[in-house]
Amino acid sequence: MNRFYSLIKIQLKDFLGKTVSSLNIKYKSFAKLLILLLPIAISLPVFNLSLTTFITFAQLGQPELVITLTYIGAVMLMFFLGIPFIVSIFFYSRDIQFLSALPLKEEEIVFSKLSTVYFYLLLIATIVMGPALYVFGMNTTVSIFYIIKALAVLLLVPLLPMLIAAVIVMLMSSFLINSSHRNLFSLLSNFILIGAVIALQVIVNRYTTDPEKIRSLVESGEGLLSILGMRFPPSIWMTRMFVGSLTDTILFLGLNLILIYSLFKLSKLFYRKAILSLQQGGRASGEIDYKNESRNYQLIKRHFLIIFKEPTFLMNTLFTLILPLFLFVVMSFTGEISREILNSPQLTPYHSLIFIIIIIAPVIVSNIGSTIITREGKSFWQTKVLPISDKENIKARIQATVLLTFVGSALMGFFALYLLELSFKAILIGSVFGIAVILFFSVIDLIINIYRPFLNWNNPTAAVKNNLNVMIALGLRAVTAGIIYGIYKLTDDYMLNNINTVILIATAVFFGAYLGARYFLYNKLVDRFRKIYV
Amino acid sequence: MIILLKLDSVKKVYDNQTKAVDNLNLEIKKGEIFGFLGPNGAGKTTTIKMITGILEATEGKITINGHDIEKDPIKAKESFTYVPDHPEIFDSIRGIDYLNFIADMYQVSSKKREEKINKFTKDFEIYDDLRTPINSYSHGMKQKLLISGALIPEPEIFILDEPLGGLDPRSARTLKDMMHDHCDRGGTVFFSSHVLEVVENLCDRIGIIDEGKLIACGTLDEINKNKSGSLEDLFLELTENE
Numbered sequence: 001m002n003r004f005y006s007l008i009k010i011q012l013k014d015f016l017g018k019t020v021s022s023l024n025i026k027y028k029s030f031a032k033l034l035i036l037l038l039p040i041a042i043s044l045p046v047f048n049l050s051l052t053t054f055i056t057f058a059q060l061g062q063p064e065l066v067i068t069l070t071y072i073g074a075v076m077l078m079f080f081l082g083i084p085f086i087v088s089i090f091f092y093s094r095d096i097q098f099l100s101a102l103p104l105k106e107e108e109i110v111f112s113k114l115s116t117v118y119f120y121l122l123l124i125a126t127i128v129m130g131p132a133l134y135v136f137g138m139n140t141t142v143s144i145f146y147i148i149k150a151l152a153v154l155l156l157v158p159l160l161p162m163l164i165a166a167v168i169v170m171l172m173s174s175f176l177i178n179s180s181h182r183n184l185f186s187l188l189s190n191f192i193l194i195g196a197v198i199a200l201q202v203i204v205n206r207y208t209t210d211p212e213k214i215r216s217l218v219e220s221g222e223g224l225l226s227i228l229g230m231r232f233p234p235s236i237w238m239t240r241m242f243v244g245s246l247t248d249t250i251l252f253l254g255l256n257l258i259l260i261y262s263l264f265k266l267s268k269l270f271y272r273k274a275i276l277s278l279q280q281g282g283r284a285s286g287e288i289d290y291k292n293e294s295r296n297y298q299l300i301k302r303h304f305l306i307i308f309k310e311p312t313f314l315m316n317t318l319f320t321l322i323l324p325l326f327l328f329v330v331m332s333f334t335g336e337i338s339r340e341i342l343n344s345p346q347l348t349p350y351h352s353l354i355f356i357i358i359i360i361a362p363v364i365v366s367n368i369g370s371t372i373i374t375r376e377g378k379s380f381w382q383t384k385v386l387p388i389s390d391k392e393n394i395k396a397r398i399q400a401t402v403l404l405t406f407v408g409s410a411l412m413g414f415f416a417l418y419l420l421e422l423s424f425k426a427i428l429i430g431s432v433f434g435i436a437v438i439l440f441f442s443v444i445d446l447i448i449n450i451y452r453p454f455l456n457w458n459n460p461t462a463a464v465k466n467n468l469n470v471m472i473a474l475g476l477r478a479v480t481a482g483i484i485y486g487i488y489k490l491t492d493d494y495m496l497n498n499i500n501t502v503i504l505i506a507t508a509v510f511f512g513a514y515l516g517a518r519y520f521l522y523n524k525l526v527d528r529f530r531k532i533y534v
Numbered sequence: 535m536i537i538l539l540k541l542d543s544v545k546k547v548y549d550n551q552t553k554a555v556d557n558l559n560l561e562i563k564k565g566e567i568f569g570f571l572g573p574n575g576a577g578k579t580t581t582i583k584m585i586t587g588i589l590e591a592t593e594g595k596i597t598i599n600g601h602d603i604e605k606d607p608i609k610a611k612e613s614f615t616y617v618p619d620h621p622e623i624f625d626s627i628r629g630i631d632y633l634n635f636i637a638d639m640y641q642v643s644s645k646k647r648e649e650k651i652n653k654f655t656k657d658f659e660i661y662d663d664l665r666t667p668i669n670s671y672s673h674g675m676k677q678k679l680l681i682s683g684a685l686i687p688e689p690e691i692f693i694l695d696e697p698l699g700g701l702d703p704r705s706a707r708t709l710k711d712m713m714h715d716h717c718d719r720g721g722t723v724f725f726s727s728h729v730l731e732v733v734e735n736l737c738d739r740i741g742i743i744d745e746g747k748l749i750a751c752g753t754l755d756e757i758n759k760n761k762s763g764s765l766e767d768l769f770l771e772l773t774e775n776e
Contacts (some may be wrong), residue, residue, distance in 0.1 A: 284667075286665050288630050290634065290637075290644045290647050292634075309626030309627055309667070310626050377622075379622050379623045379625075382624070384587060385586045388608065388611075389607070389640065531590060534591055
């Protein structure tokens with residue numbers, strides 16, 4: 001087999017293998033089935049959205065715009081998700097040194113690595129664009145020719161965002177990066193992603209809440225496609241290519257070819273100036289500190305350092321803890337929530353409830369505790385040989401989780417204090433409730449991690465993102481919310497009419513549940529924790 | 535004679551069928567350097583992991599300085615430090631952070647840790663790299679850092695799994711000198727190795743394990759009784775017979 005194809009094959013196999021093993025499911029065939037089913041489950045709401053969009057544009061006489069719109073959405077999504085993925089496979093993969101020693105050209109290594117990016121983006125393209133192509137085909141003319149065309153479009157769609165993202169990463173890294181900037185570079189690329197998501201949210205919100213803009217767009221009739229594609233011409237070329245225009249087909253394919261050629265030309269520079277330069281280390285300077293601290297302090301500090309010194313863990317933690325704050329800030333900018341509305345006489349009686357919802361948001365989306373053992377990976381043995389009890393070891397993990405989540409909740413609390421004119425009583429009741437919820441879920445999450453430790457990972461992304469523990473932790477939060485909602489429905493308006501009493505009862509229930517979970521953890525699970533090993 | 539480490543009919547079975555260690559009995563005396571030999575997959579690392587509390591024995595009892603590793607793990611662990619064969623530690627932190635962490639775990643005072651850190655890291659020539667993140671260290675440097683960390687608390691027993699892999703000749707010599715110094719101060723060293731020459735020259739006693747069973751234990755002369763040749767010949771003969 002050709003050396004390059006063999007390299008691509010092994011990279012894809014490695015990528016798939018890591019994805020399957022990162023799910024941490026004992027039965028590999030079930031994990032593979034899950035990987036197949038998960039995109040289908042995600043694409044169901046996308047399918048619904050595509051159908052609604054199709055009907056709207058069909059009424060305007062331009063049903064093909066459903067493809068244009070989903071294409072623009074897919075390209076943006078792939079572009080912004082592509083950047084951190086490209087950074088991760090080039091700057092954090094452990095096979096670069098191994099590959100460097102093989103008789104391969106630099107561009108072969110770069111392109112083989114990009115094949116995994118392409119595969120990942122193709123999956124996103126299928127989830128986002130697949131339903132639109134299906135809806136359009138089923139409601140217009142479906143034929144073998146259409147199916148071939150749709151498949152060809154799907155295969156082409158990831159190229160453009162991947163190539164643009166790769167060229168940007170290559171240019172930036174070739175001139176900016178050195179070994180000490182690697183983490184900073186990774187953080188920056190992830191913040192670009194977060195910033196883009198928030199900017200998109202603001203733009204979409206402004207558009208959808210401005211009837212004038214929508215009206216002018218609709219009235220433009222024939223020029224609707226041009227308006228949509230004005231900022232991004234490939235979307236027009238792709239749509240027209242889809243409906244049979246040869247010129248636009250040439251333009252679209254030509255653009256992709258130019259980008260592939262640029263990438264080919266840049267790959268040598270990128271490989272030498274960015275990738276290989278990272279393999280060389282430097283020596284840091286500064287004072288050496290010999291201060292002694294307590295064991296518990298050091299254990300907690302260790303968990304903090306594991307998070308803060310590993311960009312993937314740091315981003316994941318910041319993302320889950322600060323994301324609610326970002327969303328609330330965006331919502332306050334777009335006017336969805338405002339001080340006037342929240343402090344209106346109708347909402348004042350529910351301030352305690354609103355305060356609670358705001359401060360427990362980081363607890364709901366965060367999953368620090370469910371991966372606090374996993375994050376240690378192969379270095380987990382270390383605390384096992386130290387002269388500390390298993391309870392001390394477990395306690396430090398809970399304390400680290402509680403402290404981090406508490407910081408997230410405190411930030412949200414300050415934001416809530418700015419938004420709401422809260423009474424001292426509401427702050428007190430809300431804070432105590434928040435603490436009870438943080439304690440409960442910190443223990444529950446650690447229990448999940450003890451049952452599913454998953455320490456044999458090679459990529460930190462696998463430890464915290466593609467880990468089923470996170471889904472289980474989020475699922476438990478959803479179940480808890482469902483139970484609370486069920487009780488609310490059963491008790492009619494009693495809960496809303498007696499909000500403070502209900503919060504106090506709920507606080508007692510969460511504290512009780514925390515004590516129960518804690519008892520179970522310290523008395524029934526210590527042995528299981530002791531038996532975890534890499 | 536004080537027995538610091540005792541393995542009493544220790545057995546480790548994986549998945550209810552694979553016997554990794556089978557009925558192992560061993561006594562390590564205070565002040566000796568004990569070499570633990572065996573072919574690949576013989577059960578050396580599994581034994582060390584059971585001694586250090588990373589793995590639980592399926593059957594049998596392990597006592598360290600009189601403390602059962604399963605029943606009284608903290609007291610037992612206060613008596614030893616351990617250096618694994620693969621230096622897998624959380625490596626995004628700086629070398630000095632790691633050493634301070636270990637020193638705090640064994641409650642070593644600031645003054646003493648400063649003295650020890652300076653001594654060991656200078657001996658191993660990694661002192662100037664202590665401010666650098668561990669992930670930029672070579673395999674050998676990580677190994678030296680782990681060894682330095684393990685020596686800071688002045689443990690009663692110093693347990694090392696294949697400690698010489700990855701060390702350059704000068705560092706290997708430094709480590710051997712440190713092992714001797716440790717024993718001269720009343721400490722004990724228990725280590726596994728593939729390097730027969732090192733074991734032959736360094737150890738007071740050796741144990742040979744094959745297929746989970748201890749097939750020979752004693753001084754080189756005791757084992758070599760009625761047999762001729764070097765330790766290499768003896769090792770090959772014993773492990774082949776099994």
